[in-house]
Amino acid sequence: MFAAFRPRRPFLKGALALTLASFIAACDPVGLSTGPSINTSKPVPVALLVPRGSTTSGDAVLAQALENAARLAMSDLEGVEIDLRVYDTAGDATTAQAAALSAVGDGAKIILGPVRSGTTNAVGVALSGKGVNVLSFSNNASIAGGNVFVLGPTFQNTADRLTSFATRNGKNSFVTVHAQNVAGDTGRDAIDRAIGQNGGSNAGSVSYEFSQQGVISAVTEVRDTVRQTGADAIFLTSGTSDALPLFSQLLPEAGLSGDSVQYIGLQRWDIPAQTLALPGVQNGWFAMPNPALTGQFRDRYSAAYGTTPHPIGGLAYDGIAAIGALVKQGNSDALTAAAMTQGAGFQGVNGIFRLRADGTNQRGLAVATIRDKQVVILDPAPRSFGGAGF
Numbered sequence: 001m002f003a004a005f006r007p008r009r010p011f012l013k014g015a016l017a018l019t020l021a022s023f024i025a026a027c028d029p030v031g032l033s034t035g036p037s038i039n040t041s042k043p044v045p046v047a048l049l050v051p052r053g054s055t056t057s058g059d060a061v062l063a064q065a066l067e068n069a070a071r072l073a074m075s076d077l078e079g080v081e082i083d084l085r086v087y088d089t090a091g092d093a094t095t096a097q098a099a100a101l102s103a104v105g106d107g108a109k110i111i112l113g114p115v116r117s118g119t120t121n122a123v124g125v126a127l128s129g130k131g132v133n134v135l136s137f138s139n140n141a142s143i144a145g146g147n148v149f150v151l152g153p154t155f156q157n158t159a160d161r162l163t164s165f166a167t168r169n170g171k172n173s174f175v176t177v178h179a180q181n182v183a184g185d186t187g188r189d190a191i192d193r194a195i196g197q198n199g200g201s202n203a204g205s206v207s208y209e210f211s212q213q214g215v216i217s218a219v220t221e222v223r224d225t226v227r228q229t230g231a232d233a234i235f236l237t238s239g240t241s242d243a244l245p246l247f248s249q250l251l252p253e254a255g256l257s258g259d260s261v262q263y264i265g266l267q268r269w270d271i272p273a274q275t276l277a278l279p280g281v282q283n284g285w286f287a288m289p290n291p292a293l294t295g296q297f298r299d300r301y302s303a304a305y306g307t308t309p310h311p312i313g314g315l316a317y318d319g320i321a322a323i324g325a326l327v328k329q330g331n332s333d334a335l336t337a338a339a340m341t342q343g344a345g346f347q348g349v350n351g352i353f354r355l356r357a358d359g360t361n362q363r364g365l366a367v368a369t370i371r372d373k374q375v376v377i378l379d380p381a382p383r384s385f386g387g388a389g390f
Helices: 061-074 093-105 117-126 157-167 182-197 213-227 242-253 275-279 291-305 313-328
Strands: 044-050 080-086 110-112 133-136 148-150 173-178 201-209 233-236 262-265 285-288 346-349 350-357 361-362 366-371 372-380
Touching: 044 061, 044 093, 044 242, 044 313, 044 372, 061 080, 061 291, 061 313, 080 093, 080 313, 093 110, 110 313, 117 133, 117 148, 157 233, 157 285, 157 361, 157 366, 173 213, 182 201, 182 242, 201 213, 213 242, 233 242, 242 262, 242 372, 262 361, 291 313, 313 346
Parallel strands: 044 080, 044 110, 110 133, 133 148, 173 201, 173 233, 233 262, 262 285
Antiparallel strands: 285 366, 346 350, 350 361, 366 372
């Protein structure tokens, strides 16, 4: 069933309260490429696809959070008017396709959303050849390319940042530990590529069945692999909501203490906050966005809407910020692939980011650790591309 168009609210104008939406002046030339021609002197029609109407738990809250963040970004733009129209996808691929086609029929020049890879892929296929690009909130790099760009932080981006930091700090031989599922395999592949690109040594990988017993059974193999290869780092793809807490307890008990091998995490280790108290995560390395900018966004969002932002809400802000920054340049080809993939990138609520020609993204991340149950930044997030970690 088609998701009906929801009437847009009045365009929000206001002083530039933050510099977060600012465009980083690019040196790369802007060339014509796939994408629409726009009139930058008039409000630019932007369609926001959200999972409102979905039966998945939490999607209603997520849908509102994405719309809130997008409108907050609009209020921070200066000299640019965005005609934001919101379409409900119900979290369904067929509905999302219909919504996207309706949005383009209504004049949308770019699609912001949807959230998940399946719906994003459906939208990308539906709009192929129509000259409209898609900025998805997904972090699944496998769906990126053509007219689809993903805004979510990718495993490859995180693996590159952490592996680069590790090799620059004397950790050169890595054992990767990953679950036997799509996320685990994707994480392992990202780490493998990052090790090769940063001059490290791949000491092997250990996979485990995605279960408590699977983790327990893998511990001995991880220990033996580290000892046999002389690896000085263990790269874990798991997060705090799955195998990380158990691994962080069992591996040190098996003799792999943080003093003998460096633990590195592909996912954040500071969420939820109670994870910080786990003995096994102390002194481990992980990557995170610029905490100062993330805090500013959280405070502004809370002041505006009376609640904390959804963990991925900032992606909607970033999408509007990038669109607004490009449109402000006054070029009719502002929303083409060539314009959006300029190397200098954009400044978003979590720091710098840029879109790549292959549809993926690169985000400026800080490298952090946990000491005495507190997050400590070891290497700050870069403020521009070409700096530390890039």
